[in-house]
Amino acid sequence: MTDCLFCRMVAGEIPADVVHETDRVLAFRDINPQAPTHVLVIPKEHHATAGALVTADPELLADVVAGAHAVATQEGLVADGNAEPGYRLVANTGPQAGQTVHHVHLHVLGGRGLGWPPG
Ligand code: 5GP
Numbered sequence: 437m438t439d440c441l442f443c444r445m446v447a448g449e450i451p452a453d454v455v456h457e458t459d460r461v462l463a464f465r466d467i468n469p470q471a472p473t474h475v476l477v478i479p480k481e482h483h484a485t486a487g488a489l490v491t492a493d494p495e496l497l498a499d500v501v502a503g504a505h506a507v508a509t510q511e512g513l514v515a516d517g518n519a520e521p522g523y524r525l526v527a528n529t530g531p532q533a534g535q536t537v538h539h540v541h542l543h544v545l546g547g548r549g550l551g552w553p554p555g
């Protein structure tokens with residue numbers, strides 16, 4: 437979709453600080469980070485929401501989750517045993533959740549204590 441910001445990043449038309457990439461998934465740093473690690477993981481193919489994606493292609497949703505795990509690992513947020521610092525995956529879906537880009541994305545947040553519940 438040429439009018440989709442994240443499709444344009446996949447196409448290389450808008451620069452992205454890429455931290456992980458496979459043939460089907462792209463992960464890049466958020467332009468307005470809310471934590472020391474704030475990375476967005478997307479399928480390269482356009483799907484609006486996680487629900488739309490899991491309906492159309494559940495294996496691709498699994499690839500996106502695997503991409504998020506790879507990012508968390510390389511950012512040092514996953515360790516063996518009980519020493520892991522931890523991280524949060526977020527998929528804002530719809531206006532009340534604050535979704536602003538309508539190409540499904542997982543936020544990978546970590547590197548500081550994260551409050552719960554979120555605001
Ligand atoms: P949402 O609110 O839809 O869950 O998240 C969209 C995210 O995309 C926001 O955290 C926002 O900072 C990020 N974002 C918006 N425009 C750009 C951009 O041009 N480049 C990057 N790297 N992130 C962006």
Ligand code: ZN
Binds near residue numbers: 441443482483539
């Ligand atoms: Zn898109």
